[in-house]
Amino acid sequence: MHLTFLGTGAATSVPLAFCRCAHCTAARKTGGKNIRRRSSLLINDDLLIDLGPDAVQAMFACGKDLTAVRTVLITHAHSDHFDPGHFTTRMAEYACEDPAPLLICCSKTSLRVLSDYTEREEGIRPDDNAGRTGLRLSVHACAAGETFACGKYHVTALYSRHDPSKDSRVYIVDDDRVRVLYATDMPAPDEAFYQALAAAGPVDLVIADHTYGPGMPDRPDSAHMSAHDVARMAKKLSALGLLRPEGQVWATHISHEHTPVHDELEAFAARNGYHAAWDGLEMEL
Ligand SMILES: [Zn+2]
Numbered sequence: 001m002h003l004t005f006l007g008t009g010a011a012t013s014v015p016l017a018f019c020r021c022a023h024c025t026a027a028r029k030t031g032g033k034n035i036r037r038r039s040s041l042l043i044n045d046d047l048l049i050d051l052g053p054d055a056v057q058a059m060f061a062c063g064k065d066l067t068a069v070r071t072v073l074i075t076h077a078h079s080d081h082f083d084p085g086h087f088t089t090r091m092a093e094y095a096c097e098d099p100a101p102l103l104i105c106c107s108k109t110s111l112r113v114l115s116d117y118t119e120r121e122e123g124i125r126p127d128d129n130a131g132r133t134g135l136r137l138s139v140h141a142c143a144a145g146e147t148f149a150c151g152k153y154h155v156t157a158l159y160s161r162h163d164p165s166k167d168s169r170v171y172i173v174d175d176d177r178v179r180v181l182y183a184t185d186m187p188a189p190d191e192a193f194y195q196a197l198a199a200a201g202p203v204d205l206v207i208a209d210h211t212y213g214p215g216m217p218d219r220p221d222s223a224h225m226s227a228h229d230v231a232r233m234a235k236k237l238s239a240l241g242l243l244r245p246e247g248q249v250w251a252t253h254i255s256h257e258h259t260p261v262h263d264e265l266e267a268f269a270a271r272n273g274y275h276a277a278w279d280g281l282e283m284e285l
């Protein structure tokens with residue numbers, strides 16, 4: 001399984017358009033791993049997790065081609081993960097030639113948000129047959145805990161408490177050889193999440209929400225994880241046997257808040273049992 005991190009930033013990206021904090025200032029000056037697009041992961045060349053506003057630029061920056069993508073897993077309908085305008089470009093009237101068959105998997109709530117958007121913009125809804133035909137795609141509204149086949153993968157959708165109004169999902173992607181948990185956006189896992197993961201079985205790699213850096217005090221009501229949450233999660237996953245012995249945890253969805261520049265963040269992460277991803281990172285599992 002080949003992974004490409006198309007983006008590793010949170011909703012605000014790094015640097016923020018208008019922010020003059022030390023982190024954003026350093027990012028503007030040094031570039032490289034300190035520049036973060038909105039989070040998205042490409043698996044091989046045919047499965048994409050989240051299609052946000054930076055998708056096309058990410059494709060060029062990473063030297064990837066998204067025309068082979070057959071499945072898009074949408075975690076939730078926040079704007080950094082879900083830019084439905086990309087789907088409307090599949091319509092014949094935009095002269096989109098010969099698009100590959102595409103399956104969108106998301107919660108019923110995300111499908112409704114997508115359908116409301118396309119109805120407002122184009123007068124068609126992918127939650128009905130005519131809309132799917134017009135957009136030249138198929139959809140699968142996945143329940144929490146459900147495992148389903150798509151292409152050469154088995155995907156398990158898990159419930160994330162990130163934003164209950166959005167009925168968010170995180171996903172395990174399994175190619176019958178390795179299993180990857182993509183776990184953003186979500187708060188620090190509760191017992192129910194660990195139980196759901198135990199029911200799904202251990203994984204080889206965890207990619208986790210890391211919105212706030214090591215300087216962030218613990219906030220039990222947070223909708224996202226901090227550096228300390230990810231460190232605790234990494235330890236617990238290993239202790240519970242939910243991360244296989246050679247397995248790794250990588251942070252994504254990294255914001256400028258309480259976060260040092262990349263090299264310092266990676267040093268903190270390495271001391272705490274995980275790693276910090278960057279835009280363009282590729283790995284072979
Ligand atoms: Zn997000």
Ligand SMILES: [Zn+2]
Pocket residue numbers: 015016019020021022023024025256
């Ligand atoms: Zn900033």
Ligand SMILES: [Zn+2]
Pocket residue numbers: 076078162163185
């Ligand atoms: Zn979100």
